[in-house]
Amino acid sequence: xxxxxxxxxxxxxWNVFLEETGGKQMEISALLHYGRTxxxxxxxxxxxKDSVLTKRTAARIVHHFMNKELNFSDLEDxxxxxxxxxxxxxxxxxxxxxxxxxxxxxxxxEIEVNGExxxxxxxxxxxxxxxxxxxxxxxxxxxx
Amino acid sequence: MKTQYPSKPMVISDNEFRxxxxxxxxxxxxxxxxxxxxxxxNSWNAFGSGNTEALTKTMADKLVELGLDxxxxxxxxxxxxxxxxxxxxxxxxxxxxxxxxxxxxxSDYVHSLGLKFGMYNDIGTNLCAGAEVGTCGHEKTDxxxxxxxxxxxxxxxxxxxxWDNATFSNPENARYVYTPKIKSIRLTGKDFDTTLSAxxxxxxxxxxxxxxxxxxxxxxxxxxxxxxxxxxxPRSSELWFEIEAPxxxxxxxxxxxxxxxxxxxxxxxxxxxxxxxGNTYVYDDFLPETKDxxxxxxxxxxxxxxxxxxxxxxxxxxxxxxxxxxxxxxxVEGLNxxxxxxxxxxxxxxxxxTMPQNWGYKLGDSWRILNxxxxxxxxxxNPGFGAWADPGTPSVTSQYNKAVVMDEFAGLEKGWNDPDxxxxxxxxxxxxxxxxxxxxxxxxxxxxxLGIDLRRLDKENxxxxxISNSDLISLNQDKLGIQAKRIWTSTKCNEPDKEYIQDNNxxxxxxxxxxxxxxxxxxxxxxxxxxxxPVKITMEMIKSVxxxxxxxxxxxxxxxxxxxxxxxxxxxxKNGEVLIDSIEACGNVTLKISAK
Numbered sequence: 001x002x003x004x005x006x007x008x009x010x011x012x013x014w015n016v017f018l019e020e021t022g023g024k025q026m027e028i029s030a031l032l033h034y035g036r037t038x039x040x041x042x043x044x045x046x047x048x049k050d051s052v053l054t055k056r057t058a059a060r061i062v063h064h065f066m067n068k069e070l071n072f073s074d075l076e077d078x079x080x081x082x083x084x085x086x087x088x089x090x091x092x093x094x095x096x097x098x099x100x101x102x103x104x105x106x107x108x109x110e111i112e113v114n115g116e117x118x119x120x121x122x123x124x125x126x127x128x129x130x131x132x133x134x135x136x137x138x139x140x141x142x143x144x
Numbered sequence: 145m146k147t148q149y150p151s152k153p154m155v156i157s158d159n160e161f162r163x164x165x166x167x168x169x170x171x172x173x174x175x176x177x178x179x180x181x182x183x184x185x186n187s188w189n190a191f192g193s194g195n196t197e198a199l200t201k202t203m204a205d206k207l208v209e210l211g212l213d214x215x216x217x218x219x220x221x222x223x224x225x226x227x228x229x230x231x232x233x234x235x236x237x238x239x240x241x242x243x244x245x246x247x248x249x250x251s252d253y254v255h256s257l258g259l260k261f262g263m264y265n266d267i268g269t270n271l272c273a274g275a276e277v278g279t280c281g282h283e284k285t286d287x288x289x290x291x292x293x294x295x296x297x298x299x300x301x302x303x304x305x306x307w308d309n310a311t312f313s314n315p316e317n318a319r320y321v322y323t324p325k326i327k328s329i330r331l332t333g334k335d336f337d338t339t340l341s342a343x344x345x346x347x348x349x350x351x352x353x354x355x356x357x358x359x360x361x362x363x364x365x366x367x368x369x370x371x372x373x374x375x376x377x378p379r380s381s382e383l384w385f386e387i388e389a390p391x392x393x394x395x396x397x398x399x400x401x402x403x404x405x406x407x408x409x410x411x412x413x414x415x416x417x418x419x420x421x422g423n424t425y426v427y428d429d430f431l432p433e434t435k436d437x438x439x440x441x442x443x444x445x446x447x448x449x450x451x452x453x454x455x456x457x458x459x460x461x462x463x464x465x466x467x468x469x470x471x472x473x474x475x476v477e478g479l480n481x482x483x484x485x486x487x488x489x490x491x492x493x494x495x496x497x498t499m500p501q502n503w504g505y506k507l508g509d510s511w512r513i514l515n516x517x518x519x520x521x522x523x524x525x526n527p528g529f530g531a532w533a534d535p536g537t538p539s540v541t542s543q544y545n546k547a548v549v550m551d552e553f554a555g556l557e558k559g560w561n562d563p564d565x566x567x568x569x570x571x572x573x574x575x576x577x578x579x580x581x582x583x584x585x586x587x588x589x590x591x592x593x594l595g596i597d598l599r600r601l602d603k604e605n606x607x608x609x610x611i612s613n614s615d616l617i618s619l620n621q622d623k624l625g626i627q628a629k630r631i632w633t634s635t636k637c638n639e640p641d642k643e644y645i646q647d648n649n650x651x652x653x654x655x656x657x658x659x660x661x662x663x664x665x666x667x668x669x670x671x672x673x674x675x676x677x678p679v680k681i682t683m684e685m686i687k688s689v690x691x692x693x694x695x696x697x698x699x700x701x702x703x704x705x706x707x708x709x710x711x712x713x714x715x716x717x718k719n720g721e722v723l724i725d726s727i728e729a730c731g732n733v734t735l736k737i738s739a740k
Contacts, residue, residue: 033241036241037241039194039523039524042193042225042229042273043227043228043229043239043241043275044229044273044274044275047228047229047230048229056274057274067523067526074520074526074529076529076571076572078520082536087519088515088516088519088536088537088538089311089312090272090311090312091272091311091515091516091519092192092193092224092272092273092274093273094519094520095519095520095521098519124312
């Protein structure tokens with residue numbers, strides 16, 4: 001399973017939505033800076049652009065990209081995302097995880113806990129290239 | 145330059161930092177006390193990680209324009225999301241896109257308006273949002289930075305903490321905060337050799353320790369992060385062995401144990417000896433790992449000096465509380481070095497994980513009691529979402545239900561329980577819920593930190609009228625500094641001020657003694673439907689409540705005037721009674737009652 005870097009994911013995401021955003025292709029450093037000024041990227045995405053993309057980071061970027069660039073509003077009721085046992089482990093990204101999970105853009109994983117099956121998001125797990133592509137494709141098909 | 149983190153928790157050489165000193169009432173490092181609950185605006189609920197310099201300055205301007213500063217809202221606090229994600233030459237730095245002018249310029253701007261400036265950090269290696277700029281290993285440097293930036297308030301979080309299984313910390317960090325399973329101890333000395341079973345001969349004190357088969361486990365401190373764990377009473381256990389020593393002298397203690405790295409079974413052992421000399425710590429470190437948690441080994445001998453006669457060997461692990469206290473202490477020490485006369489207000493934000501109500505007063509001005517009140521914070525143009533009720537922590541009532549039984553831990557000489565920042569203005573809360581949310585926080589002496597985009601307010605706005613209610617604010621800021629006590633609840637219970645009730649299908653009555661000798665009375669309907677059963681409260685009933693610290697004037701009075709602090713209506717109490725026919729869903733009646 002080949003992993004994907006943060007900057008590669010961001011570039012792919014941006015390029016798929018040029019028509020919707022009215023944007024143009026950019027060199028990666030310009031894109032990272034642009035994303036920061038538009039508040040769908042954080043400083044760490046630029047500073048650590050070559051780090052492996054984690055599910056947590058992907059959820060945050062996708063969620064904020066949806067809000068800021070594609071004008072999606074947040075789903076109001078996120079209770080169904082509470083099936084993810086680790087949803088509230090990340091106070092900073094809980095809402096992002098809930099939003100991408102409930103919209104079917106990213107999925108959880110099943111684990112065994114004391115003989116019972118539970119679902120977690122597993123936010124620190126790295127995202128594969130194919131998974132990253134799938135996330136972007138699902139977003140492209142998503143209706144407002 | 146990569147930070148060199150310590151490889152194990154700090155050695156504690158001063159017992160003032162230990163569990164045994166938690167009840168002595170002494171603060172550490174000359175921490176200034178007698179701060180009333182902090183009031184101000186914090187960026188997190190309003191804008192999350194999207195806060196900027198421009199937004200912060202606008203919020204500061206609005207605090208003044210709306211006269212909120214005159215009502216007490218003084219602190220303007222930058223929460224997470226303001227730093228560059230890496231240190232520059234080992235120091236914290238501003239995110240240059242969000243905060244282009246830097247923190248000192250922003251601090252000066254805030255101060256120029258007569259306000260106070262606050263910032264945020266974390267005792268772990270990283271902030272909760274992930275940036276590796278936590279204070280761990282950088283306490284002195286960061287403290288100097290905060291002093292240089294003229295910071296008046298610091299909120300310090302607990303993510304990525306090295307010495308406990310905190311959020312984003314290694315789950316195996318449980319090894320630091322629980323003893324191994326204990327099966328037996330063997331004590332030998334001159335003509336003395338005894339082996340004692342943990343289960344048959346040991347005595348569990350406190351709460352939490354458990355017995356399984358022929359061993360004891362769960363010797364640690366309860367984790368208070370989530371709902372469901374009461375904050376009241378003993379929050380940890382010890383395993384005691386009573387020894388009758390034949391003579392004074394050196395003895396050898398060997399512990400039979402098995403380790404793991406999970407909740408309830410760790411690798412860290414504390415042993416103290418209790419006798420006529422007092423309490424002496426004789427061991428406070430890891431024990432070597434065993435093959436697994438079902439394979440028991442003998443420890444190396446631990447030397448003890450017993451007195452002839454009665455001695456108690458205490459087997460325990462209080463490191464959950466002690467480690468966290470020491471980490472916050474490192475920051476306070478750093479601040480004292482940077483500026484000995486500082487009076488920085490310190491908000492401990494470890495989410496109640498380590499039962500900070502027991503020790504937080506030693507270093508802090510307030511301590512969070514639970515995980516966050518919302519995980520759906522706002523952004524520029526989006527007010528975020530707050531809930532009235534939730535099985536977990538993110539709701540008004542989740543936080544209230546725990547804070548309301550914690551009045552014994554609060555006070556001017558201690559500090560304040562912190563049920564997190566206000567959600568007034570968020571989607572999901574009605575006007576009535578917002579009013580009750582505010583009344584609750586005022587009565588409970590909670591810090592009043594606004595989390596709303598203040599551009600949404602003007603002086604005619606209903607939300608403004610709530611947060612600017614000076615009568616309610618004056619309860620929160622009353623000089624007597626007594627958190628309201630729940631004196632009655634419609635849920636059947638023996639001790640309404642101590643029982644942790646999570647079922648919201650109820651009405652609560654709270655009373656707060658005030659510095660002018662009078663009281664505030666609140667009746668809260670937590671249900672999401674109207675409470676139709678009439679509520680009658682008599683002054684005699686209030687006077688009969690134990691430990692309520694009413695003034696002599698109030699106790700001796702037989703006639704009273706009440707003022708409704710929402711409607712401003714004043715009326716005389718007939719027969720010393722308050723009669724409430726019904727309370728709307730999630731509503732409250734809050735009165736000031738004065739003796740005539």
